[in-house]
Amino acid sequence: MTGRQGTIGDVFSAGAQEFHQWSPALWDPVGEATAAAAGPAPGESVLDACCGAGASALPAARAVGPRGRVDAVDLAGALLEIGERRAADQGLANIRFHRHEVTSWPRSGYDVVQCALGVFFFPDMDRDTTALTRLLRPGGRLVVTVWERGALGGWWAAFRAAVETERTWPDAPQARQLARVDTADSLAAWLAHLGGTGPRVARHRFDTPLTPGTAWDLAVGSGTRGLLTGLSPAAVERVRAEFTARLAAADVTDLDARVLTGMARFSV
Numbered sequence: 001m002t003g004r005q006g007t008i009g010d011v012f013s014a015g016a017q018e019f020h021q022w023s024p025a026l027w028d029p030v031g032e033a034t035a036a037a038a039g040p041a042p043g044e045s046v047l048d049a050c051c052g053a054g055a056s057a058l059p060a061a062r063a064v065g066p067r068g069r070v071d072a073v074d075l076a077g078a079l080l081e082i083g084e085r086r087a088a089d090q091g092l093a094n095i096r097f098h099r100h101e102v103t104s105w106p107r108s109g110y111d112v113v114q115c116a117l118g119v120f121f122f123p124d125m126d127r128d129t130t131a132l133t134r135l136l137r138p139g140g141r142l143v144v145t146v147w148e149r150g151a152l153g154g155w156w157a158a159f160r161a162a163v164e165t166e167r168t169w170p171d172a173p174q175a176r177q178l179a180r181v182d183t184a185d186s187l188a189a190w191l192a193h194l195g196g197t198g199p200r201v202a203r204h205r206f207d208t209p210l211t212p213g214t215a216w217d218l219a220v221g222s223g224t225r226g227l228l229t230g231l232s233p234a235a236v237e238r239v240r241a242e243f244t245a246r247l248a249a250a251d252v253t254d255l256d257a258r259v260l261t262g263m264a265r266f267s268v
């Protein structure tokens, strides 16, 4: 799925520990906002697509309660294991984690399908998100969370410049797909284009301080890890040093964590 960089699930699995370091400050608050956008009611069924370590799946499971059900689906086995542990720690018996390509998930009839920071990773965002809408019952809600335009700016610029000292920046279909839905208007228009009714988009901001260590954890604990695949350990170390120097030179001390949650109903 990411060509020479391996599958997206392999990339996220390899960086699972660093990913999870960011759960409290980033993934969990974004996940809470995602689950809240759908407003899951007790007894409802939820499919959490691209669930990672359960950032949005766990709050959904708490909201739907013992009569409800959450299927949490991802390709990254190491993140799913963390999600399972967290569900057990929280005493949640109504959630199941599944290692599966979510765009070919076989069950349907969900009240809610939610996908936090995932749709732009799909090979074909429109086709594959449409496949997710078909898993809803008539009138069910789709929630999609994406980075807002310009989010992660200083961190991203420093990482890109550091990687470019070692290799050419590859063509990034994910960035092109994200750029189509990264404003409130374009996300609402896209949900309507997919056949959604009454699209509603909300903006959220979860800025958080960065240190050189946490900034690097995010680089190797998210999709950007794939950009280091194939570099020698010495080259990765040079990228890390360059990245740290560039963050300091540009005085990047916070992660600009702005996201959009979009929700619409589908009757397919």
Ligand SMILES: C[S@@+](CC[C@H](N)C(=O)[O-])C[C@H]1O[C@@H](n2cnc3c(N)ncnc32)[C@H](O)[C@@H]1O
Pocket (backbone or CB within 6 Å): 008, 009, 012, 027, 028, 030, 031, 049, 050, 051, 052, 053, 054, 055, 056, 073, 074, 075, 076, 079, 100, 101, 102, 103, 115, 116, 117, 118, 121, 122, 222, 223
């Ligand atoms: C940035 S992470 C977000 C994880 C989680 N939703 C969160 O907000 O913490 C993106 C996730 O999407 C998963 N993913 C991407 N494409 C996928 C696909 N086609 N099927 C299943 N999972 C996928 C990756 O494995 C990764 O865990």
